[in-house]
Amino acid sequence: MKExxxxxxxxxxxxxxxxxxxxxxxxxxxxxxxLEDGHYIVQGRENFDRGLPLALIALESRGMMKDRVxxxxxxxxHRPYYTRHVVGAARVLPxxxxxxxxLVRAQANYAVFRTRPGDASEVYNVGRYIDEIVRTDEGLKxxxxxxxxxSEMVLNSLIYPI
Amino acid sequence: MNAPExxxxxAQPGSSRVPFWAYTDPGLYQRELERIFYGPHWCYVGxxxxxxRTGDYKLSWVGERQVIMVRDRVAxxxxxxxxGIRVVENRCAHRGVRFCQQPHGNARxxxxxxxxxxxxxxxxxxxxxxxxxxxxxxxxxxxxVQGGMPADFDMKAHGLTKLRxxxxxxxxxxxxxxxxxxxxxxxxxxxxxxxxxxxxxxxxALLGYNRxxxxxxxxxxxxxxxDPYHPGLLHTWFxxxxxxxxxxxxxxxxxxxxRHAVMISRRNDGGENKVVTEGVTSFKANMVLNDDRLLDVxxxxxxxxxxxxxPGTEIMPTVxxxxxxxxxxxxxxxxxxxxxxxxxxxxxGFDFVWTHFGFADDTPEMTRRRLRQANLFGPAGxxxxxxxxxxxxxxxxxxxxGEEGQTICELGGTGTGGTEHMVTETLIRSMYAxxxxxxxx
Numbered sequence: 001m002k003e004x005x006x007x008x009x010x011x012x013x014x015x016x017x018x019x020x021x022x023x024x025x026x027x028x029x030x031x032x033x034x035l036e037d038g039h040y041i042v043q044g045r046e047n048f049d050r051g052l053p054l055a056l057i058a059l060e061s062r063g064m065m066k067d068r069v070x071x072x073x074x075x076x077x078h079r080p081y082y083t084r085h086v087v088g089a090a091r092v093l094p095x096x097x098x099x100x101x102x103l104v105r106a107q108a109n110y111a112v113f114r115t116r117p118g119d120a121s122e123v124y125n126v127g128r129y130i131d132e133i134v135r136t137d138e139g140l141k142x143x144x145x146x147x148x149x150x151s152e153m154v155l156n157s158l159i160y161p162i
Numbered sequence: 163m164n165a166p167e168x169x170x171x172x173a174q175p176g177s178s179r180v181p182f183w184a185y186t187d188p189g190l191y192q193r194e195l196e197r198i199f200y201g202p203h204w205c206y207v208g209x210x211x212x213x214x215r216t217g218d219y220k221l222s223w224v225g226e227r228q229v230i231m232v233r234d235r236v237a238x239x240x241x242x243x244x245x246g247i248r249v250v251e252n253r254c255a256h257r258g259v260r261f262c263q264q265p266h267g268n269a270r271x272x273x274x275x276x277x278x279x280x281x282x283x284x285x286x287x288x289x290x291x292x293x294x295x296x297x298x299x300x301x302x303x304x305x306x307v308q309g310g311m312p313a314d315f316d317m318k319a320h321g322l323t324k325l326r327x328x329x330x331x332x333x334x335x336x337x338x339x340x341x342x343x344x345x346x347x348x349x350x351x352x353x354x355x356x357x358x359x360x361x362x363x364x365x366x367a368l369l370g371y372n373r374x375x376x377x378x379x380x381x382x383x384x385x386x387x388x389d390p391y392h393p394g395l396l397h398t399w400f401x402x403x404x405x406x407x408x409x410x411x412x413x414x415x416x417x418x419x420x421r422h423a424v425m426i427s428r429r430n431d432g433g434e435n436k437v438v439t440e441g442v443t444s445f446k447a448n449m450v451l452n453d454d455r456l457l458d459v460x461x462x463x464x465x466x467x468x469x470x471x472x473p474g475t476e477i478m479p480t481v482x483x484x485x486x487x488x489x490x491x492x493x494x495x496x497x498x499x500x501x502x503x504x505x506x507x508x509x510x511g512f513d514f515v516w517t518h519f520g521f522a523d524d525t526p527e528m529t530r531r532r533l534r535q536a537n538l539f540g541p542a543g544x545x546x547x548x549x550x551x552x553x554x555x556x557x558x559x560x561x562x563x564g565e566e567g568q569t570i571c572e573l574g575g576t577g578t579g580g581t582e583h584m585v586t587e588t589l590i591r592s593m594y595a596x597x598x599x600x601x602x603x
Contacts, residue, residue, distance in 0.1 A: 042542065044370075044371065044372065044373070046265070046370075046371060047370040047371060050370075052368065052369060052370035052371070053369055053370060053529070053533055054369045054370025054371065054372065054518045054533065054536060055370075055533070055536070056372055056540060056541060056542045057537060057542050058533060058534070058536070058537060059537070060453070060455065060534075061452075061453045061455075062452075063451075063452030063453030064452070064453040064455070064456060064537075066452045066453075067451050067452050067453060067456065070449070071398075071399075071544050074398070074446070075398035075399065075444065075446070075449075075544065076398075076544065076547050076548050077396060077548040077551060077552070078547060078548060078551045079551060079554070079555070152373060153373050153374060153375040153513065154372070154373065154374040154375070154541035154542070155374075155375060156374055156375065156376050156377065156541070156550045156551065156554055157374065157541050157542065157547040157548070157550050157551055158541055158542040158547070159542070159547060
């Protein structure tokens with residue numbers, strides 16, 4: 001019981017740190033939440049539910065994440081905005097057959113609000129994180145973070161990571 | 163709603179200056195729906211591969227009207243001549259209810275939940291409760307019938323609105339209009355070879371959808387993909403990695419009306435070429451990818467075709483961007499293939515639905531490659547995310563100015579017609595020349 005509570009606390013702290021890095025625009029820190037060959041996927045719920053592979057963003061390494069960071073900070077032209085992530089409590093899920101020892105499967109609901117200069121805040125992207133997490137010498141890292149969003153329409157564009 | 167303003171407001175000859183009110187006038191937008199989306203034009207509704215089995219359906223749109231694309235039963239003897247794809251309006255003939263609420267599914271028939279009017283998959287009215295009234299016993303004890311539809315109620319005349327449907331290489335188009343010419347004639351012999359090149363004889367495989375809501379007039383998206391001027395300027399990835407820029411061999415093709423177009427080009431190695439990169443702030447000379455699998459381009463055999471414009475020679479584009487007026491863009495950009503469906507939502511906005519696909523015989527590696535390259539496109543794409551953004555800024559600019567505001571589309575002159583380069587806005591001028599004709603008639 002004590003161990004389970006401790007893990008829950010660790011996951012919530014990981015999610016809080018992750019959200020803070022994005023909301024504080026420390027984008028260079030973002031790939032560091034993942035393993036070197038970690039995956040980051042943002043995918044519409046309809047594709048996820050129907051087993052269709054297409055995602056909005058699908059990155060397969062820290063390298064690709066660094067390229068995304070370069071894109072969002074240097075190359076993609078867009079109206080500036082702030083994000084505010086509100087992440088619910090993590091749920092630890094049972095492991096699945098074939099999982100490596102120590103792999104943690106977890107989920108958490110999220111809501112991301114967008115605020116653009118001169119505008120009211122709006123609900124931007126709502127969904128859940130579906131995570132595979134491993135313990136390393138540098139703490140917990142995502143082997144995979146899949147953001148499955150309920151929002152049926154992206155409000156024009158989605159630039160920063162969720 | 164304001165009455166539509168006559169187009170005599172458009173005083174200037176030609177189509178190289180587009181008035182801002184063409185994007186902002188709500189009355190004019192209503193006229194566009196009637197004359198363009200519900201008039202004699204073919205609108206894209208989906209891919210055949212999205213509804214593979216009998217009874218499979220999906221909701222789609224023609225203009226602001228929601229329609230159902232469904233695969234009907236076809237008798238064996240008709241299978242050679244009937245593709246079985248029907249498109250019917252999602253509006254009950256009884257009380258106007260938009261009865262189908264599941265975005266996709268499988269149905270034996272369509273039943274409106276309100277009064278259970280029931281339709282066959284082809285839209286025919288199959289039955290309705292109490293049509294012949296309810297048997298009862300009158301006060302004097304004799305049998306009688308209460309209510310029911312009038313004796314002359316014609317079931318055949320009260321089905322769902324059936325659209326005309328044509329299927330071209332697995333692409334499904336529909337129109338409300340009896341006057342629309344056959345689809346292949348509508349697309350025309352100049353555009354058809356470029357659709358044949360991608361689709362002819364191939365079975366598609368559905369990869370999935372991305373959807374975005376863009377706060378700008380729908381025509382701005384057609385323009386964006388008829389505008390070869392911006393990609394090498396707005397899009398760092400295109401100019402830096404040579405995916406689309408002014409020093410490439412390119413061709414601008416249009417149909418005889420100027421409404422559809424194909425932008426054809428062949429990528430080069432990118433890098434510095436002062437003629438097209440000097441002073442271009444989006445060009446990043448030192449940009450290298452940390453993980454270049456995002457640009458793991460592998461040429462496919464079908465890219466090379468006989469050049470329709472130069473008999474006896476071959477052409478091998480790496481990109482063809484096909485605008486089929488008024489509702490769809492078909493994209494081949496290296497290994498990434500998609501349709502982009504324009505669904506207008508008032509004069510100041512539209513939904514943009516991306517359907518990515520590959521081919522049924524793709525290797526797993528090719529499928530993965532198409533999915534990786536999808537990171538360049540769509541609402542979060544390295545390239546396309548900023549297209550939606552600039553469209554929003556355009557609409558904002560139009561809205562804040564008055565009657566005399568107009569855009570300038572004079573790169574390469576003021577005329578219309580195809581070119582063998584991309585330093586031109588001819589395709590935009592051609593579309594507005596056609597648009598003026600349709601809207602002024």
